[in-house]
Amino acid sequence: MLIFIGAGYSRRHLTQEALESLKSVEKIYVDTYTSIYEDGFNWLREVNPSAEIVFAKRRDLEGEGINRIVEEAKDGNIAILCAGDPFTATTHDAIRVEALKSNVSVKVVTGISVVNLVHSRIGLQAYRFGKIVTLVYPDSFKPYSVIETIYDNLGRNLHTLILLDLRLEEGLAMSIPEAIDILMELDEKQQLMNQISIGVARLGWSSEVIRAGRLIELKRYSYPPPPHSLIIAARLHPIELESLRYIAGLTITG
């Protein structure tokens, strides 16, 4: 059996189902490249002292790595453990499909994802979000499509969650100030800088920081190291506006 386990972002987020599943397997692949976990999974050995633990890089969970995992899951119980949720804003679908094609049983243990954290912790209503985007470093191409999506969402009066580039194997993790500089450079209309936005750093961690203000103003704050995300708000409902004042220190009145 192959079990995909979402761990949320801290040991505190582990569900009973995640704990039971972790205890039931003989090998655990820990996805170390799609996100960053508060305590680096340092509790894993305590939860399952006998399992083989592989801190997996991208190549272990893609391409040839997939075939190896599926072969192992034919004869044993294997887990793939991820920060957040294994199928939210991250794709492990190729492994799931290969396992299903090979008649390997698959189980998914849902975890608290960054999308859940954003929806529940900052005071914006979940059904007022449009398409999610990921802002990448503009090295090989300029990600103008992110700007198009933000304006498209704003045109429909929907908020945009912007996930920020993480290339952990290259030692790169985009911060909120870096993301604002990139957005300013790409935004030919130059309107986004005045849009009410929310910067979220380490959501769900004990060092969580949530700040709201005009996009350009969010550069002034200090944040703990990534993971960071940004939200560009559409027109705010009065309750959302009030929430942002109390939760995120928004001082703009509307």
Ligand SMILES: C[S@@+](CC[C@H](N)C(=O)[O-])C[C@H]1O[C@@H](n2cnc3c(N)ncnc32)[C@H](O)[C@@H]1O
């Ligand atoms: C590819 S997504 C991983 C999503 C993961 N599968 C999940 O369900 O949460 C990684 C991006 O989410 C954002 N992110 C992840 N954890 C975060 C956190 N605790 N606080 C703020 N942003 C976070 C960052 O922008 C990061 O680059």
